[in-house]
Amino acid sequence: MSEITPPLILIADDDKITRMVLRQAMEQEGYQVVEAIDGESCLAIFSRLRPDVVLLDAIMPIMDGFACCARIQQLQGATQTPVLMITGLEDQDSVDQAFTAGAVDYITKPIHWAVLRQRVRRLIQQVRLYRQLEEANSKLQRLATVDGLTQIANRRRFDEYLEHEWQRMMRERLPLSLILGDIDCFKLYNDTYGHQAGDDCLRKVAQVMQMAAKRAIDLSARYGGEEFAVILPHTEQSGAIQVADDIRVGVKGLEIAHASSKVAQAVTISLGVATTIPSQASSPEMLIMAADQALYQAKAAGRDRYCT
Numbered sequence: 001m002s003e004i005t006p007p008l009i010l011i012a013d014d015d016k017i018t019r020m021v022l023r024q025a026m027e028q029e030g031y032q033v034v035e036a037i038d039g040e041s042c043l044a045i046f047s048r049l050r051p052d053v054v055l056l057d058a059i060m061p062i063m064d065g066f067a068c069c070a071r072i073q074q075l076q077g078a079t080q081t082p083v084l085m086i087t088g089l090e091d092q093d094s095v096d097q098a099f100t101a102g103a104v105d106y107i108t109k110p111i112h113w114a115v116l117r118q119r120v121r122r123l124i125q126q127v128r129l130y131r132q133l134e135e136a137n138s139k140l141q142r143l144a145t146v147d148g149l150t151q152i153a154n155r156r157r158f159d160e161y162l163e164h165e166w167q168r169m170m171r172e173r174l175p176l177s178l179i180l181g182d183i184d185c186f187k188l189y190n191d192t193y194g195h196q197a198g199d200d201c202l203r204k205v206a207q208v209m210q211m212a213a214k215r216a217i218d219l220s221a222r223y224g225g226e227e228f229a230v231i232l233p234h235t236e237q238s239g240a241i242q243v244a245d246d247i248r249v250g251v252k253g254l255e256i257a258h259a260s261s262k263v264a265q266a267v268t269i270s271l272g273v274a275t276t277i278p279s280q281a282s283s284p285e286m287l288i289m290a291a292d293q294a295l296y297q298a299k300a301a302g303r304d305r306y307c308t
């Protein structure tokens with residue numbers, strides 16, 4: 001049998017007896033329970049424990065259920081923990097207020113226990129399903145944008161981000177820089193040390209790329225087989241050169257032995273740097289071509305260097 005943690009129910013009510021009977025009913029269902037005695041402690045517990053369902057009283061001291069419910073919606077973002085209001089208030093205004101605050105259900109006191117049990121069961125099913133979908137979605141998202149071997153961004157993500165930042169830099173009339181890097185004599189490396197060692201080498205070089213692209217807006221990606229790219233928004237040529245040389249030095253600093261290299265006794269990388277202020281007259285493809293030409297020059301000039 002698979003081990004599943006029981007759902008966690010947060011019960012917020014200022015009345016001790018109500019909390020107790022609610023707890024008993026929920027524990028009978030096999031749920032775990034935590035209690036809060038007012039709206040403020042309900043919020044605190046909510047952010048700490050992220051329960052699966054909240055059973056919330058309306059009238060409580062310090063912060064009432066309506067305000068508490070609204071704050072929970074702000075707190076949770078996309079986690080979608082359902083809030084069920086349980087209250088003695090039956091007037092239309094209170095019902096409207098509860099749903100406006102984000103409650104997904106409304107039950108009046110005295111509690112109809114059979115109904116409450118079924119509603120909570122339904123809410124738990126829904127929240128579990130929702131979270132499974134969210135998880136599956138983020139896995140898919142990751143598969144679509146992350147390179148399986150190196151765990152950095154893949155070509156698809158690179159293309160998307162370059163297009164995105166191209167548009168953004170065009171609007172803001174700011175420079176956009178691109179670095180293309182290609183490992184030197186990598187075919188010889190594979191031939192000498194084997195494909196497995198080649199894969200290890202790619203992973204390590206990817207880490208250097210990742211470290212060199214320091215800012216949150218920089219993106220390093222695996223561009224192709226043993227080719228890498230770094231997108232540097234809002235970056236002049238001088239800044240991009242700095243990053244390119246950090247990568248060159250970083251790769252050499254890995255000191256991965258490469259006895260058959262024509263360049264050094266270790267794995268090295270050549271880089272091409274291109275910078276432009278995006279405009280309607282040019283395109284991301286032209287920036288890639290410029291970086292590729294610079295990379296070709298770096299190869300022709302002896303490798304283990306950058307060109308612009």
Ligand code: GH3
Nearest residue numbers: 182183184185186187188190195196198199225226
């Ligand atoms: P240069 O210095 O001119 O770049 O020479 P090079 O040998 O690096 O260039 P070439 O393009 O001839 O060879 C690239 C090699 O990269 C050939 C290919 O087998 C290898 N390669 C591409 N993708 C992978 C991969 O995922 N894993 C491994 N181990 N090798 C790969």
Ligand code: MG
Nearest residue numbers: 014057059060
């Ligand atoms: Mg109350």
Ligand code: MG
Nearest residue numbers: 182183226227
């Ligand atoms: Mg290549």
Ligand code: MG
Nearest residue numbers: 182183184186
């Ligand atoms: Mg190469």
